[in-house]
Amino acid sequence: xxxxxxxxxxxxxxxxxxxxxxxxxxxxxxxxxxxLSFLKEHFKSSPFKNSVPLLLGVILVLEIFSSIIMGFGxxxxxxxxxxxxxxxxxxxxxITLICLLIGQRLAKDYAGAMTLAVYFSVAIFGVxxxxx
Numbered sequence: 001x002x003x004x005x006x007x008x009x010x011x012x013x014x015x016x017x018x019x020x021x022x023x024x025x026x027x028x029x030x031x032x033x034x035x036l037s038f039l040k041e042h043f044k045s046s047p048f049k050n051s052v053p054l055l056l057g058v059i060l061v062l063e064i065f066s067s068i069i070m071g072f073g074x075x076x077x078x079x080x081x082x083x084x085x086x087x088x089x090x091x092x093x094x095i096t097l098i099c100l101l102i103g104q105r106l107a108k109d110y111a112g113a114m115t116l117a118v119y120f121s122v123a124i125f126g127v128x129x130x131x132x
Contacts, residue, residue: 007077013126014070014077014086017093020119021070025063028056046106059099066092073130087130094123 004011028035040052048055066089073086097120104113 006081009129010077010083010086010126011074013122013129014074014089016122017090017119017126018067018070018074021063021093021096022067025060025067028060028063032056042109043103043107045108046103048103048106055103059096062092062096062099066096083130087127090123090126090130094120094127097123 036053036056039056040049043049043052068089069085069092070089073083073089076082076085097116101113101116101120104110104116
């Protein structure tokens, strides 16, 4: 079995989504205070203004967990050719993006929300491909 020629779209979508999610999660771990102060300012006029530390932790867990699951999904494709774990990872990724979108919209950061749409489109295409 030639891994990339059998599942090129699935593997590339998973890797594409792993990169920003894992990088974002690692950045939150390495610079928690910087991220927290930026987001407190970002959400100062939103309903989330008093929940920023909790929500940052939730997003951190979702990003790292979905990255790990998608990584296992790539491994699963390589070893057995099955897609269930990758599908679960991409679905969790899409849910995380919806959570981020809600935050961006409530913070009235419409440009940031628009950027998330690109990742969400890739995630939804990943759900479609991995579900077939």
